[in-house]
Amino acid sequence: MNRDIAIDLGTANFLIIHDGNVVVDQPSVVAFDRSTNKMIAVGNEAMQMEGKTHANIRTVRPLQGGVIADFNAAEQMIRGMMAMAGFKRSFFKPFIRMVVCIPSGITEVEKRAVEDSAETLGASKLYLIHEPIAAAVGIGLDVEEPEGNMIVDIGGGTTEIALIASSGIICNQSIRIAGNALDADIELYIRHEYNLMIGQPTAERIKQAVGAALTDLPESQKECEVMGRDLLTGMPKQIVVNQAEIAHCLDKSIAKIEESVMKLLEVMPPELAGDIYQRGMYLSGGGALLHGLDKRLALKTHLHVHTVEDPLRMVVRGAGIALKTIGKSNYLIK
Known part of the structure; x- marks a missing residue:
């Protein structure tokens, strides 16, 4: 059994891809018994309890702003999601290689929390990939070429706006408006x-x-x-x-996303500006499904704005592709 998996630790949704297929797509919610602190539900089941629990049950969203805010809750949630995918604890060590998506604006402390969670769950090899790069790979863009590609990934907790070329992020804006x-x-x-x-x-x-x-x-x-x-x-x-x-x-919050897009366009290297003028920008993440967002950004920037197919799963699909190219690609962070 192939034990390589890719994970999108989303603020709103948790996704796992295995053998090229999305095997888990659940809300990032976990429910606990207050007296024993034992997990009693995860994903859709826990989300149905949200706002409807009695005194002995609490629901937690352990990921905030695209990063782990409650380490213990996140660990138990990930364990429950892994069990849904058929990966029990006894199978973990030392066989699983993981690719985990992280925000481009993540701090070293937040990054370490992700690494610690993966190690606790038994990952033998952990690779990280920035969400905008994962989205670009999922779309089918060649991120290793020197030509520029612009990604606007609007998730649950963060909006990631990045200019990508030569396997890296040239410049980016990461805001907690999503x-x-x-x-x-x-x-x-x-x-x-x-x-x-x-x-x-x-x-x-x-x-x-x-x-x-x-x-x-x-x-x-x-x-x-x-x-x-x-x-x-x-x-x-x-x-x-x-x-x-x-x-x-919603106008004020969307205006802040617009402002961040304009800031990135203002600081991008002039040699890459021509690439973006020709190719436009790509919208991914759940926020890309907001009616009229592509039209509004096109009016503001005078660029072509493409809403990708299946934007909710584009980041994890890119991570799944990256999983197959370990050792060949330069955009994974070891």
Whole structure:
């Protein structure tokens, strides 16, 4: 049995690829028994409990901003996800080679936390790959050539904007404005505008249903029903929101992503600017699915903006390709 795996430690979603196939694609959530601190659910099962638990259960999202925030919870979550893929603890040592995706703006301390988790789980060989490079490889771009490629990877916790050439990142911008920040914007808007309290899972459903980057899209009157608790009466209540107003409430956060894109374009080497003018930029990550985002960035930058196919899995697919080229490629970090 081939024991090589690639992992995308996403803030919102955890993915494992094995033998070229995505074998785990689950929310990065874990549930614990408060009294024993024993893990009782992971992934989709734990996410269904989020915001609905009693006093003896707590749900945790151990990854924040694309990095490990709760080491013990992350370790148990990874162990549970590995078990889903058929990799039990007894199989680990010393056979598994891992490629793990990390944000381009990761600190040495955060990087060490990832390395420690992999070693604890029994990885005999660990390789790291920056998420924008993994996305570029997954798209099918030749990152080892000296021509430039620009990637905007909008995940759950971070937005990674990078110019890639010659197996490395020439310049990059990494900001903590991404899917989770957009969910928080929606929660705040619904609370202030409608006096309705909703949770993060509901905000995410609104974003997926009617989230948009522009207020004047053809389907801007598309509507979504929202249920929550009325802050004035304390009673359950239902309202209806449309795409145009959700686009309005997301505008400030998307403007910050725009600003970071422009900053990168301003500092890129002039010899690579021509490559980007010809090729444009590529959007990956869950945020790439936001309606009208490609159009908004194209209007701002006057560049071609390509939304990749299956953007949610593009990073882990790139890591899976990198797994097959260990020893041949120069973009993996040992």
